[in-house]
Amino acid sequence: MSKKSVRLALVGLLAAAGMFTVATPAAQAATxxxxxxxxxxxxxxxxxxxxxxxxxxxxxxxxxxxxxxxxxxxxxxxxxxxxxxxxxxxxxxxxxxxxxxxxxxxxxxxxxxxxxxxxxxxxxxxxxxxx
Ligand SMILES: [Ca+2]
Ligand SMILES: [Ca+2]
The missing domain is CATH 2.60.20.10 (Crystallins)
Structure with a gap:
């Protein structure tokens, strides 16, 4: 698994556990x-x-x-x-x-x-x- 995949999987796990809310794209800082x-x-x-x-x-x-x-x-x-x-x-x-x-x-x-x-x-x- 690539580092990015690990990172995304981790975010998914934490979000599923209710540990934080995933920001909507509109709420993220503009690149x-x-x-x-x-x-x-x-x-x-x-x-x-x-x-x-x-x-x-x-x-x-x-x-x-x-x-x-x-x-x-x-x-x-x-x-x-x-x-x-x-x-x-x-x-x-x-x-x-x-x-x-x-x-x-x-x-x-x-x-x-x-x-x-x-x-x-x-x-x-x-x-x-x-x-
Ligand atoms: Ca470094
Ligand atoms: Ca690159």
């Missing part, structure tokens, strides 16, 4: 699209190519730093990335800023990591830094 992310000068990462699917990461470009991609909300899922900040963005294939890396220069968009980058569904943590 952040390419245009909004670009205009805001942020880092955004999406489940699918072309800035589609779940928007797992939205990070301000106001300051540098290191962040985890949450284990059940983005790890090994990212297929497109926009770095609309003035900083360099390095993706790491493992938690804790370890493993293989892929670096995006400032103002760079990778619309489809399935082709050519050898990093599809691979990123688990990331860093923003001056370069």
């Amino acid at each position: 952040r699209g390419y245009a909004d992310c670009n205009q805001a000068g942020q880092v955004c990462m999406w489940e699918d190519g072309g800035a589609q699917g779940d928007n797992w990461v939205t990070r301000s470009g106001a300051k540098t730093g290191k962040w985890e991609i949450p284990a059940w909300n983005g790890d090994n899922e990212i297929s497109s990335v926009l770095n609309a900040t003035k900083y360099c963005l390095t993706l790491y294939s493992n938690d804790g800023w370890t493993g293989r890396t892929l670096t995006l220069r400032p103002h760079t968009y990778l619309p489809n990591m399935k082709t050519g980058y050898n990093f599809n569904d691979d990123a688990e943590s990331y860093k923003l830094y001056s370069c």
